[in-house]
Amino acid sequence: MAEKFKEQAVVIWQEAISYGVFSLWLKTDRIASGAKPGQFLSVYCRDGSRLLPRPISICEIDRHDMAVRLAYRVVGKGTEELSHLQRGDSLEVVGPLGNGFPLKEKKAFLIGGGIGIPPLLQLAKELQCEKRIVLGYRDSVFLKEAFEKYGEVYVATEDGSEGTEGTVLDAIRANGLDAEIVYACGPTAMLRAVKEYARERKMECWVSLEERMACGIGACLGCVCRSKEKDRHTNVRNKRICKEGPVFRAEEVEF
């Protein structure tokens, strides 16, 4: 298990990359060096009325300059507060947390939906194999150019404004794509469909899950998901998303 750090990170650069979606580069002391794609940070609010850390996945890692990039959607007051931070501001973070994606050298699908897309960017950078990157959006597209540096990118939009109209699976079918392994992060409905797609084709499938968390480090048992087998740590059919996850073999968990 990689070491976790509590740090005061400093904002290098923050910008809106879509409507309500922000990209935030943070300078860290030690977090960046050990971080892996698919891991997340606990981001703490300054406002004392908001106690719980916001778990936000790591979008990119710059180990040379010890920086990490987060990309998140403003969904409430905590992320709203975060979106106002400017260059030079500091914020408290703990990380890197969770297990991250396994790097397998097999022809891969990277399938992201909405705000589940960002953690796949660092994965795309680190996977050295052939990649098909399939990104699903409701309407406005973000991070597409960033992904294009690392593989072929296919887009699906619900409103048909760009790429295939429909879902990520519609884009896969429309473009006649195939792969041997799936890495997916996105809304639960998308993950369920992707799990079923992979099961039918006997493909190895890894999904990144999310749940409301309190501690972020495995102590509070707030963020569990049901597991097929009894979990070694909890001794029941529950796995901690913040600790054993957030990335799981799709068939090992129920969601």
Next chain:
Amino acid sequence: MDMRVEVAGVTLKNPVMTASGTFGSGEEFAEFVDLNKLGAVVTKGVANVPWEGNPTPRIAETHGGMLNAVGLQNPGVDVFIERDIPFLAKYDTKVVVNVCGRSVRDYCEVAERLSDQDVHMLEINISCPNVKEGGIAFGQDPRAVEEITREVKKYARQPIVMKLSPNVTDITEMAKAAEAGGADAVSLINTLTGMKIDVHRRTFALANQTGGLSGPAIHPVAVRMVYQAAHAVQIPVIGMGGIASAEDAVEMILAGATAVAVGTANFNNPTATMEIVDGIRDYMKTYGVADIKELIGAV
């Protein structure tokens, strides 16, 4: 300066404990906190058999607090004895095991299994608002509190601390009932039952609908109840409820708590417990307090 306090014959190096359910069995927090610096580690509740807990979402944030409805998920006492007690035994701190159950028999069984273990106290959780059987059902009736205390006492080799619910009309009745049943101490408060509704999705924020409210929002309620309980019984009171700073801890001690437990603050700041120990020491220095026992119930 002397920061030691004594609870039911057990000497703690300082009055700062962890609150059950917020600190696991210490292992996860040991990456951030030197457990040797704490007065005691109070574990997450453990039952005679593994419990799966409630469906998710189990957590919801509220203004200055949070709701939880974890439902006492735990691996069962066998795994706990095999894995968690040996881990905690490596540290120079006292170990308090929180015990939960669905029936009086369950509590007694866990107490009996722990009787030969490296454990300094048992905290009997008769106040969890998130499980249908056991928990709070025992903690809201003074006769039940007295009876369960008396029964568990027969099986326990370590001192027992009865953890009381604030979801009662008169906390002093419950504290007195625990004392009458033979409790060695009481701890309070557990969480206050609350509810949050997501207005956008028009549904409950928690799958369990209701949950236990904790955090700074409940601190004044906790201080009031600790004060009342401390004036109602002779046994020591362990104070908890929204302690997030050394000032909050001192306030609880002045209200009558012999020791304090830090809970939800661990989620807001994983190093909160150590910072509170240091902050109490600074307070004593500032005000020339030679012995922390001078502060207990000083108002």
